[in-house]
Amino acid sequence: MTDFERYTAVYSPELTRFCMKLCGDVHDAEDLFQDTWTRVFDRFEQYDPEQSFKSWLFAICANIFKNSKKQKYNSSRAVFSSKEEKERFLLSIPDEEKDLDAYLDLYDAIYALPKKHRVVLVLYYFREFSQSEIARMLDIPEGTVKSRLNTAKKLLKRRLSYEEYQR
Amino acid sequence: MKNISDERLEKMLTNYCEADCGQSFVYDPDRRKPKIIPFARFRRTAVAAASLVLISVLSLTVYFLFGNKISTPIAVAPLSQGAATPSAPADTGGGGTQEQEGAAPTEGKNFFSEIIDWLFPKATESSSTAPTVTSPTNSANVPPTEQAGEKTTEPAHVPPTQPVHVPSTEKPTESAHVPLTEPITPTQKPTTAYVPPTQPPYVPPTEPNDPPCNDDPTEGEPYWYEPTEYSGEVEYPGYEPPTEGGGTMSADPPNVCAIIDSSLLDGNARVYCKVYSSSGKRLGSANLYDGSHSVSVSVISSRQTQLNYEIPDDLITYNDYYLFVFYDGSGRMLSQVQQYIEV
Numbered sequence: 001m002t003d004f005e006r007y008t009a010v011y012s013p014e015l016t017r018f019c020m021k022l023c024g025d026v027h028d029a030e031d032l033f034q035d036t037w038t039r040v041f042d043r044f045e046q047y048d049p050e051q052s053f054k055s056w057l058f059a060i061c062a063n064i065f066k067n068s069k070k071q072k073y074n075s076s077r078a079v080f081s082s083k084e085e086k087e088r089f090l091l092s093i094p095d096e097e098k099d100l101d102a103y104l105d106l107y108d109a110i111y112a113l114p115k116k117h118r119v120v121l122v123l124y125y126f127r128e129f130s131q132s133e134i135a136r137m138l139d140i141p142e143g144t145v146k147s148r149l150n151t152a153k154k155l156l157k158r159r160l161s162y163e164e165y166q167r
Numbered sequence: 168m169k170n171i172s173d174e175r176l177e178k179m180l181t182n183y184c185e186a187d188c189g190q191s192f193v194y195d196p197d198r199r200k201p202k203i204i205p206f207a208r209f210r211r212t213a214v215a216a217a218s219l220v221l222i223s224v225l226s227l228t229v230y231f232l233f234g235n236k237i238s239t240p241i242a243v244a245p246l247s248q249g250a251a252t253p254s255a256p257a258d259t260g261g262g263g264t265q266e267q268e269g270a271a272p273t274e275g276k277n278f279f280s281e282i283i284d285w286l287f288p289k290a291t292e293s294s295s296t297a298p299t300v301t302s303p304t305n306s307a308n309v310p311p312t313e314q315a316g317e318k319t320t321e322p323a324h325v326p327p328t329q330p331v332h333v334p335s336t337e338k339p340t341e342s343a344h345v346p347l348t349e350p351i352t353p354t355q356k357p358t359t360a361y362v363p364p365t366q367p368p369y370v371p372p373t374e375p376n377d378p379p380c381n382d383d384p385t386e387g388e389p390y391w392y393e394p395t396e397y398s399g400e401v402e403y404p405g406y407e408p409p410t411e412g413g414g415t416m417s418a419d420p421p422n423v424c425a426i427i428d429s430s431l432l433d434g435n436a437r438v439y440c441k442v443y444s445s446s447g448k449r450l451g452s453a454n455l456y457d458g459s460h461s462v463s464v465s466v467i468s469s470r471q472t473q474l475n476y477e478i479p480d481d482l483i484t485y486n487d488y489y490l491f492v493f494y495d496g497s498g499r500m501l502s503q504v505q506q507y508i509e510v
Contacts, residue, residue: 013191037194092186
């Protein structure tokens with residue numbers, strides 16, 4: 001087994017979750033997943049083993065998603081492709097959370113965000129990356145990361161408050 | 168509207184990102200999407216085929232636009248062309264048609280004709296010489312297209328031996344038939360006077376045609392040939408050497424004859440003659456009635472009278488055309504004759 005095959009075996013589940021959080025649709029997420037590994041394979045010689053492979057991998061995936069065209073990897077309107085997918089999402093919510101409709105609203109609100117705000121939001125709440133790491137991964141200033149993160153949360157709060165008021 | 172707190176949003180986002188989607192993709196190397204370059208493999212072939220199609224379309228366009236015009240003979244000239252009027256009377260000298268043929272041969276060319284001339288010069292020439300126009304005038308000598316006055320820019324099609332096609336700037340008159348070597352004076356008028364031929368007899372040359380070559384050309388002489396002096400000893404049959412003053416005057420003195428109507432004389436038996444040179448200068452004495460201007464009158468018939476003027480020897484000194492004007496005794500002009508006199 002080569003190094004590349006070993007990396008794909010280790011990081012594919014986590015990359016799958018990350019792609020699903022970015023795209024929301026399973027087909028768009030799989031396309032992003034395949035394109036990410038293809039890019040990694042092509043530039044595998046550029047990888048520095050002294051650095052974290054996970055950061056390098058997610059940076060490639062985030063930049064592919066952010067720099068793509070508006071409709072690419074973003075074809076769905078954040079609706080579950082199947083009933084099983086919706087139930088799987090709801091089952092992953094902790095049991096203490098009783099308001100599941102709020103999570104469904106959050107699901108829709110995240111995919112209504114612009115790509116650049118969505119990428120920063122998902123990377124930050126993935127619990128793995130700090131703002132400085134996100135800034136380094138996306139090659140943007142850290143203040144920009146903070147600004148985009150605040151903007152994304154403001155948009156989500158406005159959307160969730162409106163949806164809760166409608167209920 | 169109830170606002171959501173930051174803590175609530177933070178917790179929801181954390182739970183959302185930690186939520187497991189329950190599936191994991193597998194990387195498939197065969198799903199690599201190669202870059203799609205249109206006509207990558209067949210680019211050269213496609214370019215060559217497109218060029219061929221373009222050339223074919225252009226060729227067909229040129230053929231359908233200009234091909235019919237080339238093959239179709241031009242039969243009718245535009246009305247604006249005055250040259251295409253073969254209404255001149257037949258065989259009136261041809262001078263008029265020459266003027267019309269030579270005048271502005273490219274007036275009738277339009278834009279397409281110029282393009283055709285530029286693209287297919289030989290084809291245009293062949294089409295322009297097609298015998299499509301028939302004209303009753305000079306049809307034996309003039310090509311039909313020249314009569315139409317179209318497409319002919321060079322007189323090269325005209326046979327050079329026919330005097331009809333000699334380019335001339337003069338207006339078409341009857342004098343066009345006069346040979347150019349014969350001088351014409353403006354005072355010449357048509358007359359009924361009879362002028363007998365006054366050709367002098369043949370005089371053999373007094374010098375040999377081929378003088379002997381100078382054998383010593385190094386003596387600074389400007390000419391290679393040196394004419395030899397005539398010894399006078401050579402005799403030719405019928406030749407008489409001049410006795411005084413040289414010249415070869417004929418034996419008979421030059422006379423000028425004119426035939427007039429007998430009624431013009433009215434019994435006046437005396438007729439006089441004035442002689443003018445070609446430059447208009449009067450020759451002889453100013454007195455009309457002296458003996459040098461007398462004219463002998465002889466009645467030919469009841470209607471015609473012949474006037475015969477014997478030119479005095481010292482009156483004319485060089486060969487030229489001279490005008491002889493006859494007057495009666497009362498000074499009325501009876502007739503005039505222009506004649507070439509050799510002394």
